[in-house]
Amino acid sequence: MYLEVNDLTVDFHTEDGVVHAVGGLSFEVERGSTLGIVGESGSGKSVTNLAVLGLHNPETAQISGSITLDGQELLTASRSTMERLRGNKIAMIFQDPLTSLSPFHTVGAQIAEVYRKHKGVSRSVARDRAIEMLDRVGIPQPKLRVDEYPHQFSGGMRQRAMIAMALVCDPGLLIADEPTTALDVTVQAQILDLLRELQEQTGTAIILVTHDLGVVASTAHEVLVMYAGRAVERGTMREVLREPRHPYTWGLLGSMPSLRQAVDEPLRPVRGTPPSLINVPRGCPFHPRCDFMELLGREVCTGERPELSPHRGHGDACYLPLKQKTEIRERAAGKETT
Amino acid sequence: MLRFLIRRVLGAAVILLVISAVTFFLFYAIPADPARLACGKVCPPETLEQARRNLGIDQPLLVQFVSWLSGIFVGRDYEGLGHCPAPCLGFSFVNKAPVFETIMDRMPVTIALTLGAAVIFLIFGVATGIVAALRQGKPLDKVASVASLIGASVQIYFVGTLAMYLFVYQTQVFSQPKYVPITEDPLGWFNGLLLPWLVLALIFTANYTRITRSTMVENLNEDYVRTARAKGMSGRSVVLRFALRGTLTPVITIFGVDLGTLIGGAIITETTFGLQGIGRLAVRAVDYSDLPTLMATVVLAAGAIVLMNVVVDSLYAVIDPRVRLS
16 A cells, blocks of 8 residues: 555644544555545544645644555654655645745746755756646646746636646655635536546546545545544445445435435535534544434444444444445435435 | 836825925925024124025015925025025025035935844844744743833833943943944944944834734745645745745835835934934924925935835835736
8 A cells, every 4th residue: 555544643732622633543545546535624634634744733733643655654754754755755735726826936936846856956957847747737838837926827727737736746645635626617627637637647646635525426436534533434436425334424425416306405414513623522423413323322322432344345433233224325315216 | 017117206206296395385384584594693684685585585485486396406596605506405594505415414324324223123123023933932932022022112212322321331332323434434334333223223123023923923824835845845945935925025014114214314313322314404404493404304204205115116016926917
């Protein structure tokens, strides 16, 4: 496995108490494959990725567990080691390309400086590389646009430039944190296509953070559903989207508009609000919002915290027997089609 | 960019014209008779009349203003006093010399005082601001914020006088402040101005520390700063190349205002340290009802501020490409 995250825990010490942003999270990403991480805001998706990049402030964040990239442990790596890896082996693209690109530097300069920093090449070589990258991500007239500033680019172009910047050193791992959220729908599809195409060419492993299940369906090979800083379901894209097992995943899928649904039928959002990460609910963190607790009884759901099971393949963190989950899902599906 | 500059300079010229006019009519409306002052203690009516004619104040106000204005560009002849070459800002009957000469005589003092102090407070203020922002909440940050609070609260006549007492009269750490032209004796120039520079800088630094710190704290949380980190930029380059860039705009803004104000006359500083600059000249002009000189110092002060505004606006465009293009 290219990236292995084991039992990752990230706590933040704040004035209000300790925020348990991520607790005991494990996942893996292979070269050439895309892992979609799905969850509501505050489910720990971004915190996890910033931990992989080593971008948390060590004074406020307490991180434990293990993150290895190509066999190299990242959590204990020195600052200079991480600086050498960031932008070079691990790259990240962010949600809002306008605020994520420096308004003071030309797009070309921002791309070239990454290449210069990590490859130690001359200015002119780096500039040529920046033009080549802009061309690769589909920016027309790259020789002219290389000297323009981000505010002269359109939203989609900015995200393309961001991708060019992230991929300039051919990183083994690309983390895309909601890369299409700030873009309109047609541009979204273009950007996702671009990512897929570049992945085929380079074999980069991608972590795609999103709360948009449509994005997951079109892009991810594997899916990890997160809730309150924990993995609640994991499997291939087909498994998780077609045969979801965890009540939270059902909730997420139910809150998605579908073509089969009548136009006037209201969306069903997941009941309740995301839990406080300072006082994470005992037992299954989802139990206060779960519609199926009475099937198991409060004692079970608030007892020991469920782990992902089975350990490999399609697994979820819920005590409901698999048979019962399948029945519930099929009954719901039947209701929807009739 | 050129069009922008031309527009700004024209705008500045209009503002200066308006300020000159307002000042002129305001000053010449007050019941002081420059001719009486010019004519001396024993002043027979005919001599007074002659003095009025010589000074041109027997003319209507509007005519006076126009001749004052044209004097700046083509010079003026004063009957019995001689020629006042362009740029002529009037003739001081107190100093018995063209005002422009006196101003040029005093200008180096004020400029040396201002620029020397400005270099210190700009560099020192921005540097402490950056350090404070990076050490947010740490002892160093707290020391810096207490120090800048003190710096912002004290007045120059207090610190200046105290510094003079402690470091000049009691311990002779610094030499007595005085102005020696740099062309005559560079070391003497430096020594003579060092204490005023430091005192002035002490007071102004506080503001720069505060503004740099707060904008820097904001900028360090900007997405593009996070991006710079995410692409492996070293800590120093993240701070200096990315975060600092956005901090420069507010710093330049107050720097322009401060510099303009100080060049217009650091009245209290010059008085405290006994330096014969523009500020002192203005105060003296008030004391002696020396209207031409006073008028010139007011227009000069306004000009300094207007000029600094144009400079600052142009610098915005240099710092931030978004300003350049819109």
